[in-house]
Amino acid sequence: MNNAQKRSKKERILDAAEELFALHGFDGVTIRQIAAQAQVDVALASYHFGKKRELFDAVFLRRAEILNEERLEALLKCQSESGTEGPSVEKIIEAFLRPLEMEQENADPGWKHYLALVAYINNSPIWGKELMSKYFDPLVTRFIEALKKALPGAKEEDIYWCYHNLSGALTLTLAQTGRIDKLSKGLCKSTDFRAAYDHMIPFIAAGFQRVCTKP
Amino acid sequence: MNNAQKRSKKERILDAAEELFALHGFDGVTIRQIAAQAQVDVALASYHFGKKRELFDAVFLRRAEILNEERLEALLKCQSESGTEGPSVEKIIEAFLRPLEMEQENADPGWKHYLALVAYINNSPIWGKELMSKYFDPLVTRFIEALKKALPGAKEEDIYWCYHNLSGALTLTLAQTGRIDKLSKGLCKSTDFRAAYDHMIPFIAAGFQRVCTKP
DNA sequence: GACAAAATTCAACAAATGTTGAAAACTGGG
DNA sequence: CCCAGTTTTCAACATTTGTTGAATTTTGTC
The missing domain is CATH 1.10.357.10 (Tetracycline Repressor, domain 2)
Incomplete structure (x- = not known):
């Protein structure tokens, strides 16, 4: 199993969002970029976290x-x-x-x-x-x-x-x-x-x- | 003449971009928001400054x-x-x-x-x-x-x-x-x-x- | 293995984005 | 007034955006 896939997909979304938000800010990142980096379908972010802003908050709170x-x-x-x-x-x-x-x-x-x-x-x-x-x-x-x-x-x-x-x-x-x-x-x-x-x-x-x- | 319109349209675009970029960052602002705040047509920003990034640089350099x-x-x-x-x-x-x-x-x-x-x-x-x-x-x-x-x-x-x-x-x-x-x-x-x-x-x-x- | 629940994929949507080209309006000398 | 040059507007474009609903797969429990 690939190293990037040891963590659950939900965690991988948080990891990717964390890194990309830190680099480019909230508006500088698209859900699609996050999904791509996490090697995950685009819709999965919405399924787990809801709106983009809620994903952002989830990253912050973790x-x-x-x-x-x-x-x-x-x-x-x-x-x-x-x-x-x-x-x-x-x-x-x-x-x-x-x-x-x-x-x-x-x-x-x-x-x-x-x-x-x-x-x-x-x-x-x-x-x-x-x-x-x-x-x-x-x-x-x-x-x-x-x-x-x-x-x-x-x-x-x-x-x-x-x-x-x-x-x-x-x-x-x-x-x-x-x-x-x-x-x-x-x-x-x-x-x-x-x-x-x-x-x-x-x-x-x-x-x-x-x-x-x-x- | 309205106070907001004393300065030239070119300057007003820079002023609006300056304020909005400072508040929301490069990606958090749209050309249309800038144009609206400057009370100016959307296309005018491109005409005077070219790409969005060039407008950003112009604001920084001014x-x-x-x-x-x-x-x-x-x-x-x-x-x-x-x-x-x-x-x-x-x-x-x-x-x-x-x-x-x-x-x-x-x-x-x-x-x-x-x-x-x-x-x-x-x-x-x-x-x-x-x-x-x-x-x-x-x-x-x-x-x-x-x-x-x-x-x-x-x-x-x-x-x-x-x-x-x-x-x-x-x-x-x-x-x-x-x-x-x-x-x-x-x-x-x-x-x-x-x-x-x-x-x-x-x-x-x-x-x-x-x-x-x-x- | 059946089966409900959760997780994941796929396709599609309406809205918003930066940018452009052509038309129109304005400008200042001649 | 004329007219070349600049400024401004208008309309449209191809992409990209976040989000959703339905379909499919996986998971865990009996």
Whole structure:
């Protein structure tokens, strides 16, 4: 049996949709392209998922809960390992980001595609608010609460703006546009997730501390 | 004469395409929608710009050079105002970012739409490399040279990764997704560019200094 | 193996898409 | 006014789009 056919046809449709939506966006992909890549009849996508938009949502939801659990677990772990004053800013950022790196390095390339799709959604003026808020904000709020504790006296507004910067830096990393490869003439690679996060974490932590600490 | 009809039809097509492409991406917009918003016949877009993709490029190019000039001017000004050791990291970041804020606050809303389009392109795995590299990398390289001087002893690789984080934070700001509005329960607003940049500049500067300074 | 249910294929649909060619309207010098 | 050149409109085209309903095959259960 062909390697591409080990998974069920339903899963193969999700896999194909995940990769293509991440690359070209919702409107840049046709059901027929998805069906072709999944080696499946066109009508099967509608049968399993309904409208195109519902397929899109199904792709988004498939890994969203898994991700939320992993990140929550990372937060709880770093909190339990710290004393009563709570974890440091850097530890919190690390708990927020490392689970993503882990999945991007997962043997299943679907995770890499999925996170690129999340980047597309998060950066979109029309999809961003709706989908991201609904499924990720509860978790984000928990991280922000932890950050407030680690940054006593910080203005709430400042913390949100810092989170905005964190979210942007992360989003571009997830998108894997390959632009840094070209700009740095090969010195850095979009696919080198380890390097990306190793640089991102202290970068972001320093930003929080500078902006959220009274002078 | 109607306000929407003061500009030439050719310009109105560019204006409409700019706004709609920024909102929905290249494939999410039809020539007919653009023509309708511009109050213009459908065939006129093809007559003036050729293929849909050429119209997209025309929109991108219209303001790219203007932007490059403004940012270069800002860099040269801050360099001329500093001594022989060159401007500080924060001054360089400020020169890189403030011209964008200025244009986002321009009375012409076209600039706001244009910069959201740049965000869309920069975050896209397929458009990002091609368009952004071609038209913005020469300028970016000049800023990076200035940063190298301001961060003596820093590893080149580290500077590029820091720039990557800067680019991401900026991109999300340009995209104006409105997500921070919801997350912060109205405390922060995506359209409050002044606040966004006032927080972004020290945040980014601190990140550079932490990552690119030997311990 | 019979048989109901689920999965899959096939064919077709109406609507929407980018693009074009010919006709018409407008423009500014002579 | 004339008329060449540009701009604009109109109508039409071949494709492609998402979706559906009926027919066929596969699956699991007794």
